[in-house]
Amino acid sequence: MTTxxxxxxxxxxxxxxxxxxxATELIEAGRVNDYLCALDESPHDDPKRxxxxxxxxxxxxxxRPHLAQPGSTTGGVNASDAFEFYQPVYIGDVISVIxxxxxxxxxxxxxxxxxxxTVVLEYRNQHGTTVARRTNTLIRKSI
Amino acid sequence: xxxxxxxxKPLPSMQKGPIERYHLVEWCAAENDYYILHYDERFAxxxxxxxxxxxxxxxxxxxxxxxxxxxxxDTRIRSISMRYLRPDxxxxxxxLSAELLxxxxxxxxxxxxxxxxxxxxxGEVSAEATAEVSxxxxxx
Numbered sequence: 187m188t189t190x191x192x193x194x195x196x197x198x199x200x201x202x203x204x205x206x207x208x209a210t211e212l213i214e215a216g217r218v219n220d221y222l223c224a225l226d227e228s229p230h231d232d233p234k235r236x237x238x239x240x241x242x243x244x245x246x247x248x249x250r251p252h253l254a255q256p257g258s259t260t261g262g263v264n265a266s267d268a269f270e271f272y273q274p275v276y277i278g279d280v281i282s283v284i285x286x287x288x289x290x291x292x293x294x295x296x297x298x299x300x301x302x303x304t305v306v307l308e309y310r311n312q313h314g315t316t317v318a319r320r321t322n323t324l325i326r327k328s329i
Numbered sequence: 330x331x332x333x334x335x336x337x338k339p340l341p342s343m344q345k346g347p348i349e350r351y352h353l354v355e356w357c358a359a360e361n362d363y364y365i366l367h368y369d370e371r372f373a374x375x376x377x378x379x380x381x382x383x384x385x386x387x388x389x390x391x392x393x394x395x396x397x398x399x400x401x402x403d404t405r406i407r408s409i410s411m412r413y414l415r416p417d418x419x420x421x422x423x424x425l426s427a428e429l430l431x432x433x434x435x436x437x438x439x440x441x442x443x444x445x446x447x448x449x450x451x452g453e454v455s456a457e458a459t460a461e462v463s464x465x466x467x468x469x
Contacts, residue, residue: 224355240393
């Protein structure tokens with residue numbers, strides 16, 4: 187298998203494609219319960235209660251381009267996440283996720299050259315109120 | 330937050346698992362993110378891991394459930410910041426524990442700052458978070 191160099195520019199391009207568009211999603215009870223089921227937690231049975239705040243993790247994802255590129259031996263991993271929650275979110279809310287690629291940089295680590303990216307995701311409800319903000323740091327080898 | 334607790338207070342722990350592949354695939358579905366590192370052994374081995382990895386965000390989601398268990402369902406998480414320190418492979422038992430670092434009385438309740446640790450089967454801390462949570466009533 188050949189391994190093509192994965193450069194900082196390619197990493198940035200990949201992220202720009204993955205976060206190209208603002209995503210807007212309806213908060214559905216079924217999706218909240220899928221989230222809770224995966225965690226082996228009880229279903230969200232009261233629509234008057236806010237949904238679990240960390241359910242917001244699930245919003246704004248795109249399946250393509252896939253993080254694991256053909257022939258690649260690395261697809262990267264999450265390094266950290268930081269959430270701030272300002273307002274509760276309820277079933278029936280419509281949340282827009284506005285991504286910003288804050289920076290992409292290269293660092294030399296113990297296992298070689300590493301690429302590190304920080305993406306900020308802002309979550310706004312149907313009233314235009316920012317309900318939460320996520321700062322996600324991704325890391326992958328530059329090989 | 331002003332009032333650090335005089336002695337760091339451990340909070341009840343929670344154990345989850347073993348986290349099997351179906352949990353990881355269900356998490357992929359929940360997140361709408363089918364990164365094959367979490368269900369394809371061949372790819373995991375190419376990345377020099379023993380087996381598919383439990384998603385870091387899974388541990389973050391579990392931390393939210395843990396906070397609700399320890400502080401109550403009406404707890405409001407104001408912030409949580411998690412560092413993913415080590416991978417945990419499928420089949421791991423995850424133990425979540427926390428320490429209370431600071432607390433403050435608010436006009437309408439209480440504010441707590443906690444550190445949460447997630448340990449894998451080998452007992453090593455694989456993720457660590459700090460969180461600020463508020464409650465209407467004081468925790469016991």
